[in-house]
Every structure is written in C-alpha cells, then in structure tokens.
Amino acid sequence: MIAYLEGKILHKEADGIILLVGHIGYEVLLDTNTLSICMEKSQADETIALYIYYHVTERQPKPVLIGFLTPDDKEFFQLFITVAAIGPMKAIKALTKPVSKVARAIEDRDTAFLSQLTGIGKRTAEKIVATLNGKVLGFAAPQNSGSDLGSTNPQDFVPEGKQMMVRQVLEVLTQQLGHSASSARRMIKQALEKNPGINSPEDLFDEIYQETR
Template identity: 55%
Template structure:
C-alpha cells in the first residue's frame, strides 16, 4: 500500500499531477486548491512530498492515488468521506477550499459556505453537518509551515480556539435574546457585538448577559 511519495512534478493534469519518483511516474489526484497552489509556485521539476490516500474498490478496480500536503489534510479527507454519498472521488473535487475552512464551516453549521464547494448542494451540505458536526474541531487550526517558530504555533492555536469559543457563547446568548426575550435577530446580534467589543474579558454566557444588560 502506498502511503507517501516524494518526487518531482513531470507535468500537471486537469485534476492532479504526474509525479516522478525514481524512474517511475505516478498519476496523483489532487484537490483543486492544491493544484492551483502548486501551479502558482511553478513547482515543476522541484521536489515535493505527498501523503497518499490509496483508493481501490470493486466498483473502482483501477487504483487511484490521492495526494495531500500534510497528514492532517489526509486525516480530514478520510473523515469527510464517512458522510453518506460522498466518496473519495467526489470529496477530492469538492475540496476547493482548505480543510481548516471546511471544518470551520461544519462546526459553525455554515450551509451557505458548504454549498459553495464543488458538487455540494443544499441536502448534501446538511448531511455533512449532521454527520460531522462536533467531530472536526481539531482540523479548524490552520497547519503552519514546519520552519515556523513552535511558540507562534501555540499562540495561533490558542487564539483560534478562543475565537471559536466566543462565537459559540455569542450564538447562545443571541438565541436566548430572540427566543426568550423577544428581541429581533438583528438587535440581538448588535447587542452581543457591542458587549463583546466593550469587554474583551468575557468568557461565559452569564458574563455576556451581565455586560449587555448593564449597558441596555
């Protein structure tokens, strides 16, 4: 089983590359945003490394190699294809945005973002959220370049985690303001936004309510 390849790009295909490893050329499928990324770097004849998902079934007897830039991207892909009706071939075409962005959309239940992915309609987007919500938070953190300072990585991870937590707190409070206290959605969103801007030390829904009603 092939799990990793390192070589040079002989040529770009419409949906991937022909990768020369030693004296053997491997056809490797890549998601659209990765193809664009490699083309913009003029990566032909330069050494690249790919983590490989090997796909072969009775319905797909010809082996297919799908390449990823990192183990995290490969793991997200393997999680993504657990959704009914999203097989490997459909998934690789759908990943027109970074896996971290797709994971964020799933965790925030952003249907409009998901329907913007290639081949994903309203029902499929809802099925993705129903299947994966709560399971892909760890992929929301953008993978940094290996040469970047590790302390900076930790800082970015902490900031990203905090931002997601505040988004969740804000949504909880907005729901209560609208459903229980009779405010309009626009008014509730404004109240939450103003309170968070006024007090950056808020860390719970209760503290957010105190800030809102102390000023309104």
C-alpha cells in the first residue's frame, strides 16, 4: 500500500495532480487548499511531499490516492470520513477550508460554517458535529486569534513526529484537567522548548508540571 510519495508535478488536473516519482506518474486527488500549496511549490521548483490515503473498495476496485501535506491533515481526514454518509471522495471535495478552521467549527458546533463546505448541507453538518465534537480539538485553530502561541495548529510549534504525543496531552489538559486551549498550548510549547528530547506523553506531563510548580 502506498503511504508516502515525493516528486515533481507532471500535470495539474481539476481535482489533483499527476506526481512524477522516478519515472512513474501517480494520479493523486487533493483538496483545494493542498492543491493550491502544491502548485505554488511547483512554481518555485520545489519537490512535493505527500502523505497518502489509499482508497479501494469492492464497489470501486480502481485504487484512489488522496494526498495530504502533513500526517495531521491525513489523520483529520480519516476522522472526518467516520461520519455517516461522508466517504473519502465526498470528504476530499468538502475540505475547501483549512483543516484548522473546520476542526474549530466542529468544536464550536458551528453548523453554519460547516454547511458552507462543498456538498455539506445542514443535516450533514449536524452529523459531523454529533460524531466529531470533542475529538478534533488538537487540530483546531485557537478561539482567540490573539493566542499566546500565535499559531493555529500543534504542528506549527511541534517538531515532526511529535504531533500525536502533543495532541494526546492537549486533549487531557483541556478536556480532563480544565485548562483552556491557549493555556494548554502555551504549557506544552514551554515544556518542549526547555526539554526538546521529550518523546512520550508521560515525560511531557512531567515537564509541564515541573514548570507550573
């Protein structure tokens, strides 16, 4: 199964790209934001790196590759398609807004915002909130744009490979221990800056509470 591709854009299509990897061209579907970023990178002659969701079913035996710029974007997509009546093809067309904003809308129960997504009506927006509310806080933009961190996603201040750990700690801090999202992000950021070698949720909690003693 294909999980990651890195190469140059051979051709732009309406809903994705043909990515040339070695001498093989892979047809990859992209959401509108990812497509725009990839085209900018291509114009700057940068290599395109994509994390791949591989979709194939008995009803659709032809493999479909869906690309994401970060592991977090791919993980959010995999959560998004757990909503009833939202399959991978519908989901990739629906994500016309940045993941951080969609996640924020889900956490805020903002069905009006979600209804603006392509193919998402009011009833589906309500299903999205009912299914995912409380599960996507780690992907969400801060409620206050003047956040202490000045960033919209954990990956903006977390080294690659530690996002999963940070999301786990962030959810415990906010949902179980009562910290605000901005306060939790600030504590995590300070702990990681003081001890960059942290590699587990337990070690991150230890460092956070050393800071707050």
